[in-house]
Amino acid sequence: MQIRCTQIGNHSQQINVVCIEKDCQNLRICCPSCIFQHAHHLLSLISLERLNEWIKQRMETIFVIQNSISEFKLELNDIINLNTKQLLEIGDSRIEVLIKGFWKFDDFVRLQFSLLQSSIYNIRQIVKDVTTCFKDNILQQQSFNYPKGLLNPQIQDIKFKDFNQPMPQIVHNRDQCRAIAMNKDCSIVLGGYDQYIKVFEHKIGKLKQIQLLNEHSSNVITLNFMKKSNHFISGSCDKIIIIWQMNQINQWVYLQKLIGHDSSIFCLLINKNEDLIISGSQDKSIKFWQKQDKWQYSQSITDHIDIVRSLSLNEGQDKLISCSDDQFILIIQQSLKDKIWSVVQKIQVDYQGFRLCFIDENLFTFQPYCKQQMYVYEMNRNTKLYWKIQDIKVNCGSKNCSLFPQQYIKSKGILVNKNGKFINFMRKKENGEFLNEFSIQFEVDEIFGQLSDDGKYLITWDSYSREIKITNYKNL
Template identity: 25%
Template sequence: MSKLMKSIMIEQDVDLQCSKKHKSPIQMVVFDQKLTNNERLLCSDCLEDFESNVKMVGLTKVLQIIDDKQIKQIEYKQNLIENNIEQIQMIQRSFIEIKSNLISIIDSLIGNSEEWIKVLNQIGEQTVTYSFFDEIELLIQNKHKNEQNQEMLKEIKQINQSWITKTTQKILNFNSNYKLLITELKKQLQILIYNQVQEETQEIKQLIDDPVNLKLINNKSYQYDDCFAISFNNIGNLMISGCGKDIKVWDFQDGKIKEVLKLKGHTDTIRCLTFANSNNSFISGSGDFSIRCWKQLNFKQWKSSQPYQNHTDQIECILLSKDERQLISSSQDKSIKIWNFDINNNELILQQSLNESKCCLNSITLNFSETSLVACGDDKQILIWLKNKSNQWEYLNVVTQSQEEYGTKVCFLNDNLFIWVSGDISKKNCVRIFERQEGTFIENTTKTIELENDEEEVFDLNLFPIQYNIEQNLILIRHKLYIYFLREQRDGKYKIVNKLKQLSNSIQGSMTKDSKYLAFWESSQKTYSIYEIETK
């Protein structure tokens, strides 16, 4: 158990005096945001001529409130640290077990080799008999006697083969045990990561009641070519967007955009874009059936890879894994492709193709530990794949839905919960919640999020992926004519905290990674609009 934490107030008793330097002890504390430090402290002399409508609390009570808060904070920190230490100790025990197994097998293999050498030495120490007269006869006839040499070679070969078999078997057994130990270690690390996410989620829920305001930045940029995709780099100073079959790169500063250059390479409309987090490389998917990787050479120059055309129809969605070594793509050809992404060499290598869907796949999402993959599409089905011990994706099942609707967007909010958005004209406009129960995802109809129902009958388009910022407890969803911002509530349900209505359903956009800005292009106005997202 870790050492008990202590809470120590920085200020001394002498520091707690009123701003007028009276010698009387402090009696009251003024809860006024306009005042600072000692201005908020009132002694008995100050109280004689002090007038205010703001809240005032006695010093003794304030000190008690602060003490209670500190005690709760220390208890929370102490439990948090102890729980993490317990998890790390389990991981440490796995390291020790791997080390013990490794030392044991190495010692065993060294012992084998010593016995092996000993057996060969015993052969060398054997007394060899021969006949003097037989040897003379062989010399006279100029003949060589090789039988004994052949016997010795045969015996040594048999000995070597026997010990090679024993050694190989021990190595194979170790390899099998080693894989099991490594798999268990990975599970323990994933549990630690998941627990941290859960702990963060509890903290994030404090943001539930804070408002989300949207401030329009008057910086409209017109673009007459269709924009179907927008993405920001990790630090939010670069934005890329589709411009027909080209890609525009924008300088992005404080919500103001300035076009830097236009990248050419694709031969049809850009449908999806995603930046890498580690640098300003990005990946594009197009209606020309191809995926391209783009590596930044300098601020105004990107190099395109070859077009990867393993899909046979337009690309609908692309996802990068957290370590940015794997790319997942979905297409109207009904397939999902799994790629190895070499960010340094700016290339993709196809690893696996998932072909269980019967229709176009509109959206794909990975859970936080990247062990579950979910996809939805035009066949009114939600499909699940799980990653096996060999890091290959295996098809699991189709999720049961309360209403048969085709899905346009899907997104995990934690390891065991994802949200799904329908796209039909006639169906009820809503976001549905699916939670994992005993290994199976089940729709939780009590958490369904009702969206706006307009008189206008329009489809929801699949582009403009859902974004979730866990630190801000903020979910961004575009559905039909609306852009919605949602937050999770204390009861685990989700609430719309702000929304924007547009003139058409062709709205494509994205948030910056820190959720400070929203940028989107709307087809009827042919403009990029930027909003500052004001949250607490």
């Protein structure tokens, strides 16, 4: 059965979309012409046929909670079964932690349980009402609420500028994610959750956690896959860079730790040959690490006087750009003779920046801190110096930028530029100018993510939903 949209404006199109955004103020179900009412949360639009799957995912959360509680009860039985003498042998410090832990647990239960009961009651009432409506055949008299098309949908996938939104993936609802990476064939996704790295298997928009890595002792800030080898690198607030490899039983294990920075690692790069790692840190330095028999420290650039936020290598792999909280962009070049890197230009900017990216040998982009313009710099062919040639209007809507590297997909001519609450998708035209094609707005500015190398998948995590979401772009 096809249900037509009756919104004002003569839409009269088949309803095929539902909005699952938490605080959406518009009608939840709509036709393609209604999509623009949800422009600020396009990631929350799904086809009607996927609504059941979304509900099932929420049910899976209940099962996870049930299993966790059951395991917790079994572990508590081990304490209950101890006699008095054994309890004394535990020691005062452990008993202190145990008692305080239970008090915190009691406080949490008292605070949250009433809210949980209220939510359960409201959902049960809705389910009861829906069931009654179907039994009484009332739905045939209604034009919008709960159409029969939900039972046996014949619906095409929602498309908006070749945009296909699969189900959001609920990966974790508590830990803070600060870095995301996807490997070359999009089969593995990494998430930096506090000091842990979660490894997920990715199949057609669905994620399954397969491993938890815990070699870091503080927040993981940056993750980068290598393209030629089965390795990835991670940087953390513990000042350490770790190189990881997959062993013979398909488990990720650390290969080597690079120690040399005096503070948090904020950005990492790997060159195309995968024999050079470049790192930027809160200690204001940029360090170069070369691979010989093992990875080892090579040299440092110390011209920045504040946190190094972002790095980018050119296509020729002999020129590096960096931005910092000191309001300078450094142009760093490798000499042909001795292969030493040195600063050849310093560009002073009016605002600090968190991200920049080479577009080609002569062009790079820079996003000033939460400004509604992105700067474009071009190299003068005579002086070989870079100058700002263009300001491009971009969306922002916030005063916090968070880490989310700029990324240019050369094969698609697409630049991904996160700014405040927005992820801006910009296309490079044949004349070299950039056009802001569209933006995705989130509820918050704390967003981390990456576009896959082929431009097919956008993977994001935000602190509002606390979910990893994978978006499939069919013809970006």
